[in-house]
Amino acid sequence: MKQALIIALFAAFTALLPLFIGEENPYIIGIMISVLMMAALSSAWNIIGGFAGQFSFGHAAYFGAGAYTTLILIYSFELNPLIGAAAGMVVAALIALITGSIVFGLRGHYFALASIAVAEIIRLSVLNFEFTGGAQGILLANVTLWGLDLNSKTPFYYGMLLLLVVTLTVTEYLRKSKTGYYLQAIREDQDAASSLGINLALYKNRALLISALLTSVAGSLYALYIRFIDTSAVLDLRLSIEIILTAIIGGVGTLWGPVLGALLLVPLAEALRSNMIGDALVKLGLVSETSSVGIFLNDNLAHAHVLVYGIITVLCILYLPKGILGLFRRVK
Amino acid sequence: MSEPILKINKVSKHFGGNIAVSDVTFAVEKNRIFGLIGPNGAGKTTLFNCMTGFVPITSGEVIFNNRKINNLRPDAVCRIGMVRTWQRVKPLSSLSVLDNVMVGAFAITGSAGAARKIAVEKLAQVGLADYSAKLAGSLSIGLKKKLELARVLATRPEMLLLDEICGGLNHTETASILQLIRDVREEGTTILFIEHDMKAVTSICERIVVLNSGVKLAEGTPAEITSNPEVIAAYLGGGFDA
Amino acid sequence: MLFLQALVSGILSGGVYALAGIGMSLVFGVMNISNFAHGDLMMLGMYLAYFAFTLLHIDPYLALLLIIPVSFLFGFILEKVFIHRVIDHPHQNQILLTIGLGLIMSNTALLAFTSDPKILTTTYSSSAINTASGLSISVPLLLSFVITSVITAVLYLFLAKSSTGMALRATSQNREAAQLMGINVAKMSAIAFGIGTALAATAGALIAPTYYIHPLAGHSFLLKSFTICVLGGLGSVVGAGVGGIIIGVVESMAATYISTDWKDVVVFVLFLTVLLFRPQGLFGKKGGQ
DSSP states (O other): OOHHHHHHHHHHHHHHHHHHOTTTTTTHHHHHHHHHHHHHHHHHHIIIIIOOOOOOOOHHHHHHHHHHHHHHHHHHHOOHHHHHHHHHHHHHHHHHHHHHHHTTOOOTTHHHHHHHHHHHHHHHHHHHHHTTTTTOOEEEEEOOTEEEESSSHHHHHHHHHHHHHHHHHHHHHHHHHHHHHHHHHHHHHHHHHHTTTHHHHHHHHHHHHHHHHHHHHHHHHHEEEEEEEEOHHOOOHHHHHHHHHHHHHOTSSSSSSSHHHHHHHHHHHHHHHTTHHHHHHHHSSSSSSSSHHHHHHHGGGGGGHHHHHHHHHHHHHHHHHHHHHHHHOOOO | OOOEEEEEEEEEEEEETTEEEEEEEEEEETOEEEEEEEEEESSSSHHHHTTTTTTTTSSSEEEETTOOOTOOOOOHHTTTTTOOOSOOOOOOSSSBEEEEEEEEHTTSSOOOHHHHHHHHHHHHTTTOOTTTTBGGGGOOOHHHHEEEEEEEETTTTTTTEEEEETTTOHHHHHHHHHHHHHHHTTTOOEEEEEOOHOOOOHHOOSSSEEEETEEEEEEOOHHHHHHHHHHHHGGGGGGTTT | OOHHHHHHHHHHHHHHHHHHHHHHHHHHHHHHHTTTTTHHHHHHHHHHHHHHHHTTTTTTTHHHHHHHHHHHHHHHHHHHHGGGGGGGGGGGHHHHHHHHHHHHHHHHHHHHOOOSSSSOOOTTTTEEOOTTTTTTTHHHHHHHHHHHHHHHHHHHHHHHHHHHHHHHHHHHOOOOOOTTOOOOHHHHHHHHHHHHHHHHHHHHHHHGGGGGGOOOTTTTHHHHHHHHHHOHHHHHHHHHHHHHHHHHHHHHHHHHHOGGGHHHHHHHHHHHHHHOOTTTEEEEEEOOO
């Protein structure tokens, strides 16, 4: 109950934020949408990765399933975006069930490996098929839904927020229910879990399915928001890794860890990508813009955010494997 | 003689060329405390693994409540009422003691409230009530064994398979666990008991099967077993405290 | 004829895959770690060969004499500094750590060498032997196959006969028991990781003359190496050798009879099929449960 209240307060606070930032600040709103999206993605991943302890390294597949199905149905058949999103969930569910039925009878490294293989098969197929736009991707000029202006950022801000709140609520509900207990038992010890009557494959599949459905909705929202997708944006292994990393940094298997991780990582990536850090160093007078260091930073820092992710991953696994929230979780 | 709840019929288990269990047959009557003993490597734990679906049987049958259960998965075996503990305890380490027992209770209820109620009850029964909020991984070995017991009891088993539940415990702890087992039997549960500690086995079991190198060596009452020359030669040579 | 050509090309390129697969399998066997930086280590081998050729004017095959010890040392240090600290961690932490190390390597390469692909052109890069029956055999592929075979044979003898090799195998069989028998398993881990790295770098160097050299070039080889390992049975060195050849042939057949675009998809589908029907691999004993 306590957590439900905190989720409600979080939702109300975040819903009011744009009123203070205002429409005239689309850049900030854009970053906030990215934060909400990554928080939702990472929270959805947390259900299978954090609670059931089954690390999926292929969640981009479910994101891509939502994104591609939605845009293809609008682009080729002029269907309503909501139908597209629903169809995306069906596709994601199929991928999840196929992956699950192949690997959930196995243990250890296999799920991680198979989840990557499935995601790669989907990425390469999308790249090679014509109806998916191949390497060019899909560009959509205009989307409308019930007369709502989908060219503005506001609907997507609230869309992503709603998805995040739903994901957090589902997580909290699961955590308090039989399924949540069973998932955590599976994470802790599979032999003990199955000796206590837990059908391992059934519960893992259930968790993966829920996680995949939520992830696919995020993909649909993203596709409608950006209106351009290609495999490197929505199906790349790097996206899968970013999703995991966000959860790891915040705290795997905790309700708020993924949200915290997204609040830290997304702005950091954005600051690197937009050269904000380089500019700040110049403004502070630490580095001269025309010096060789300044030029190097200016040329390269924008590409360095993946390098920084790599460094953070290594440091995090070595020094903070339970994430930031793990530091505060005390033995009662 | 009451009707047997469990029948082990010519069960064998081979690992490649190794014969871990060979042609073992015995039956456990309802509501008994039945002992399964033998030196290290006799095949006791392998037999447990076979009975509970963790490893497939090479040949023979396991019959529980007149139903052949050879091919059931471990979780299904639990759901029909036969539940095991582990020689090397398997606590769900980063969950609380209460949550551990709730996981067991969810085998018989879908409601978290009901599961919590059962868990509280079972924790009180084994004397772990004060530890409810502690993380399972932080308990001492003796308390972990009690936790295992509470957890399986929460599934309301018809039959309990206890794999060296007293291993590594001191005399007081052993005595309290044995008393718990007697109480559980009073409530109507049948118990199959693997144990190394001969005193524990002979004091509590009504009937005992002795395994040696995967083969059944003898079966009988504790008195018969302790006076059987073959058993003494194979196992008890060093005295009762082996 | 088409079939025979595809088969021969497949076997020849499979040799290099085998080398990469054996490296990964050895690490998995001895340390029980899935090394997700393996592809990036191959990429480093490619660049080493490239710079040995362009800066030092050493033939890429001759450069192996330099690349093998350098990359062994690199792997050994990598293990001592990073990997050994997660050896008792859950496997997902190990995967993430090696992913992180891989990201650092590939993105450092991206900053240092830019994303422009480099091409290593030797005098024989595109030469081929044409047999009387009309078969065309690429000279660099043939050379790399021969070198691969020699290295595999040496490695096999090392594992079978030398005391270090036997200690490695013992550690792979049962880490705890090996430790009890007085084997320094920590050292064995570092040696295994060093050998694994050296094999990956060698595979990278061997394909450098026939491949675009690019900071992200290793990624497609990562999953291929895993496929090889699973096919051969995780941890089985001989299995990985055979698995490499199989993957080479499958890929070459897929490229010939389906299309080059789909050859990777075919390989990954094969991977899932093996997981579904024979998770212990074609030759492996452990795995599965």
